[in-house]
Amino acid sequence: MIALYNTEQVYQIEKAWFAQGHDSFALMQQAAWQCVQRIIHAVQQKPQTKRACVWVGHGNNGGDGWLISHYLQKLGWQVTTVVMSADSLLDMDDMLDASDSDAHKAQRIARQHRDNFHVFQQEARDALAVHLAADVYVDALFGIGFDRAPTAQAAHTIGAFNHYAAQHQALKVAIDVPSGVVAQTGQVFDGVAIRADITLCLVARKQGLHTKDALDYIGRVTDIPLVPHSDSVPNAWLLSQAYPFAARQNNSHKGSYGHVLIVGGNRIDGSQGMGGAAILAASSAMAAGAGKITVACHDAFHGAVLTSLPDAMTLDVHDTQGVRGLIQSAQVVAIGMGLGRDATAEHLFQAYVQTAMEHQVALIIDADGLYHLATLDKKAPDFVQALKAYAQRHSVRFTPHSGEAARLLHTEVASIEQNRFAAIRKCAQHYGGDWLLKGAGSLVLEEDVLYVCAVGNAGLASAGMGDVLSGVNAGLMAQQDLDTDQRSLRQAVLLHGMAGDTLTQTDIPATWRIGQRGLQAQDMPAVIRHEMTTLSE
C-alpha cells in the first residue's frame, strides 16, 4: 500500500532533511532535475517533442518551475516561461543578492541565462498567445502551499493554463500538486484547478490527492521521493488491492459462514416503505458469502424478500421479542437500512442495539440507524456512551456519507467536506468503533489506522449502493473462517468499489456496458459474487 502524508508531515520530512545539513536549494535542484527526467520520459514516444510552456508561481513550487525551464533549455528544448505575477519578478539589484530564498535563487539562475519569460496578465492575451504553442505544459504555479480558495489572479492564471494547454493539445504535467487542489483535503474550489495528465508528486504522496475533488484533476500520479522518509509515520494508506480469500474447507457447512440479521425495510404509515433497502443488503450479504440470512422487515415486504432470496428467513421488524431472540443467534446485525425515522423506529433501533450489546453480537450501523444514533447522542447519552464502550471491545462499524456524518457531529456538511480526514477521526473519537466516510475516495478508519480507498467511481453514489455495502460488510463479518483482513471494513469497501468499477468498465461489449449514470444497486450483488470468486482463485 502507498503511504499518504498530510502537508505538515511533508514539511516535517523536508525540515528533518535540512536539519541533517542537507541544503534546501540542492533539494529544489534535485526535484526540478527529476521532474525534467520524468517529462522527457513521458514524451519519449514523440522524439520531435521539444517545446514546453512552464507556468511559475511565486512560492517554492514556482522555484521548481524556474529550474525546470532552465534545465529543459539546457537540453535543447524550446521553452517559454509564463510568470503568474510581475510582483514575483526580481528587480536588477535583487538579481545580484545571493542570500535569499530558494525560489529567488532558482529564478536568478533561469534569468541569468536569459531564459525567455512572459508575465501573464501584463501582456495582452493575443500578444502572449503567440508564445504559448507547446507540446508540454508544466504547472509550477502552486504546490502544497495552496490552502484556500484561489485569489482572482490565481483562478485566472489556472483557467488560462487549462485553456491554452487544451488549445495546443499539450501534455499537462503538474509539479507536486495540480494547482488549485488543496493537498491536505483534496478540495477544489468552483472547479478551478489544473486538469493534469501527470502529477509528479515530490518527497511524499499527499493524502489530499486521493479523495474528494482531487481525483478529477491528478491524472496519473508518479512519485519522486527525493529524500528517505521510511521512519516517518504516514497519516493514511492508499487502498487499491483487496485481500485474496482462501478456498473454503470441504468439510464446512453453511453454519460455518455465519448468520446475518438485517434489520430495516420498514414501512412508516402511509409511506411506500423501504423494503428494497433490506433486500439489497440481504442479497449482498449472501453474495459476500454469508451462510444464513434473516431479514427483519415490515411484513408487507416478506413476499418480496422471499421472491428475491428464497433461502432467506423473514421476521416482522416490529416483533421485538422475535427479533431479540434472533439477535442472540446471529454473528452480525446490520441495522438501519430503510428502518425509517419516526419514534417507533428510534425505539426499535435502541432496543435491538441494546440486545446486540448484551449478547456480544457484531454491529453495522448505517442509514436510518445513523440518524437515530445522532438523535440519541443528545437524547440518551448514556446509551451512546455504552455503545462507545462496547465498540472498544467488539466489532461495531459505522458507515455514514458526509450528510450523516454531519448530523452525527451536529455540524454542517460543508465542515465535513472541507476536511474529511479530520471528520472521520472526530466521529471515531466521539462514538468509538470503526468508520467508513463514503464519498469520492472513501475514507476508512479501522483499528485506528486511516485508509483512502482508491477503487470505485461516481456511479456508486446512487440510491441503494449504501445498502449493498452494508450487506457486503455483514456478509464478510459473519464468516468465521476469514482472517481479520479478509473480514475487514476496508475489504468490504474495496469489494464494493471493485464491483462498481467492473460494472462500469468500458472495455466490455457495449451490450453489457453500463455507464456510471446507469449503474443501479440491483446490478451489484451478482458482481459482488463475481469479485468474491476472482479473489478466491
Ligand SMILES: NC(=O)C1=CN([C@@H]2O[C@H](COP(=O)(O)OP(=O)(O)OC[C@H]3O[C@@H](n4cnc5c(N)ncnc54)[C@H](O)[C@@H]3O)[C@@H](O)[C@H]2O)[C@H](O)CC1
Ligand atoms: N526546499 C523546499 O522546501 C522544497 C519545496 N518544494 C516545492 O515547494 C512547494 C511548496 O512551496 P511553498 O512555497 O510552501 O508553497 P507553494 O509554492 O505551493 O506556493 C504557495 C504560495 O501561494 C500562495 N497561495 C496559497 N494559497 C493560495 C490561493 N488559494 N490563492 C492564491 N495564492 C495562494 C501562498 O501565499 C504562497 O505564497 C512544494 O509543493 C514543492 O513543489 C519541493 O519539494 C522541492 C524542495
Ligand SMILES: [K+]
Ligand atoms: K503545481
